[in-house]
Amino acid sequence: MPGGCWHVSNGQEADYPLCVGARHARNCNFGQCRCSSCARKDHPKLPTYACLSLDDQRRPKEFARDTTGKDDFSENAGPSRCGYYRTELRVKQSSHKGAELAGTIELGDLKVNRLGFGAMRLCGDYAWGRPRDRQHVNRVLHRAVELGVNLIDTADSYGPEANELLISQALYPYPSGLVIATKGGLVRPNRGSWVPDGRPDHLRRAIEGSLQRLRLDRIDLYQLHAPDPNVPFTESVGALADMQRLGKIRHIGVSNVTVAQLKVARSITPIVSVQNEYNLRNQISEDVLAACERLGIAFLPWYPLGGKRGLRAQRIKEVASRRGLTHAALSLAWLLAKSPVMLPIPGTRSIDHLEDNVLAAALKLEPEDLDDLG
Numbered sequence: 001m002p003g004g005c006w007h008v009s010n011g012q013e014a015d016y017p018l019c020v021g022a023r024h025a026r027n028c029n030f031g032q033c034r035c036s037s038c039a040r041k042d043h044p045k046l047p048t049y050a051c052l053s054l055d056d057q058r059r060p061k062e063f064a065r066d067t068t069g070k071d072d073f074s075e076n077a078g079p080s081r082c083g084y085y086r087t088e089l090r091v092k093q094s095s096h097k098g099a100e101l102a103g104t105i106e107l108g109d110l111k112v113n114r115l116g117f118g119a120m121r122l123c124g125d126y127a128w129g130r131p132r133d134r135q136h137v138n139r140v141l142h143r144a145v146e147l148g149v150n151l152i153d154t155a156d157s158y159g160p161e162a163n164e165l166l167i168s169q170a171l172y173p174y175p176s177g178l179v180i181a182t183k184g185g186l187v188r189p190n191r192g193s194w195v196p197d198g199r200p201d202h203l204r205r206a207i208e209g210s211l212q213r214l215r216l217d218r219i220d221l222y223q224l225h226a227p228d229p230n231v232p233f234t235e236s237v238g239a240l241a242d243m244q245r246l247g248k249i250r251h252i253g254v255s256n257v258t259v260a261q262l263k264v265a266r267s268i269t270p271i272v273s274v275q276n277e278y279n280l281r282n283q284i285s286e287d288v289l290a291a292c293e294r295l296g297i298a299f300l301p302w303y304p305l306g307g308k309r310g311l312r313a314q315r316i317k318e319v320a321s322r323r324g325l326t327h328a329a330l331s332l333a334w335l336l337a338k339s340p341v342m343l344p345i346p347g348t349r350s351i352d353h354l355e356d357n358v359l360a361a362a363l364k365l366e367p368e369d370l371d372d373l374g
């Protein structure tokens with residue numbers, strides 16, 4: 001077997017005859033390049049994902065296909081001289097900066113446009129495994145950035161791991177000002193399960209993994225995905241604060257929290273954002289949104305479109321038809337109008353839907369529309 005791929009995490013050389021990384025011995029998409037002619041000093045620091053996954057029982061079954069030689073991550077990509085595959089797409093600057101029209105919000109010392117992008121659905125169905133069309137995912141991510149989106153939300157549990165890799169492989173080196181907001185604290189034993197793991201040790205390892213996959217030295221916004229009922233919340237948040245002190249995290253956010261939990265988190269470390277479900281159908285986190293407003297911190301509503309039932313709600317239909325808007329753009333415009341700290345992160349695999357969603361940034365709803373939407 002030609003050498004060429006080793007586990008970045010433990011420094012052991014891979015010894016799998018069918019290892020995808022070894023197949024790309026000189027052009028390894030996953031591991032560190034060892035080719036003698038390599039001219040680059042800044043070798044990619046991606047984990048040897050395919051190698052690791054062969055003996056990793058927790059990995060999604062779908063990934064096993066890689067051992068047959070199919071490798072989505074290098075599809076249609078060309079090897080660069082340093083010996084790793086680079087996607088052909090590059091972020092182009094565009095004069096159409098739609099998301100900017102939503103205004104901006106501060107995340108600590110960072111400023112982002114108030115309309116982001118949720119990347120979760122770029123994985124396979126149920127946020128599990130890889131997408132069928134890797135190049136299409138690249139196009140969606142690039143289009144989002146072209147449209148002025150400068151906050152992309154992800155998590156280590158989406159895929160798991162695959163979502164962060166999709167982002168770095170599409171967008172690295174990242175355009176200046178792009179904030180990747182990732183999360184940790186949930187694990188996926190299988191496609192249907194999201195299990196909290198807020199143990200400090202797990203969170204520390206999760207952060208190191210996200211740093212590698214995202215190819216970052218420091219994560220701009222790291223969010224605790226959910227409190228773990230089996231671990232004191234203070235310990236989970238404390239672990240993030242420790243990693244922040246070590247320079248691995250720039251800012252900390254929390255997700256799926258109550259007002260009381262937000263208060264506890266803030267007593268340990270500065271919190272710059274909260275991510276809870278919130279949409280036209282479900283405003284159960286109204287009190288958390290109000291707390292964010294009082295504190296002047298960002299509120300990222302997840303599931304901002306409220307699913308198909310949300311988009312089909314009668315009151316949305318009526319206002320959308322009166323204003324000649326799509327249901328999705330109207331729902332997002334309602335969120336943006338609801339609060340100056342609102343930072344929606346709608347997700348889609350469709351470029352048409354993405355463009356539709358970004359249109360919301362330019363919409364100004366009339367008081368009558370807002371009354372009718374409730």
Ligand SMILES: NC(=O)c1ccc[n+]([C@@H]2O[C@H](COP(=O)([O-])OP(=O)(O)OC[C@H]3O[C@@H](n4cnc5c(N)ncnc54)[C@H](OP(=O)(O)O)[C@@H]3O)[C@@H](O)[C@H]2O)c1
Nearest residue numbers: 118119120153302303304305306328346347348349353356
């Ligand atoms: N913190 C948490 O616990 C948590 C939980 C869930 C999600 N999140 C985050 O929040 C982000 C958004 O949440 P989400 O994906 O669940 O909900 P969402 O953004 O409200 O909805 C996405 C769904 O709506 C469809 N859609 C998107 N734009 C549309 C449009 N213009 N017209 C019609 N349909 C449209 C998408 O299908 P198409 O692909 O066909 O467009 C997809 O099925 C996720 O990506 C993730 O980053 C966080």
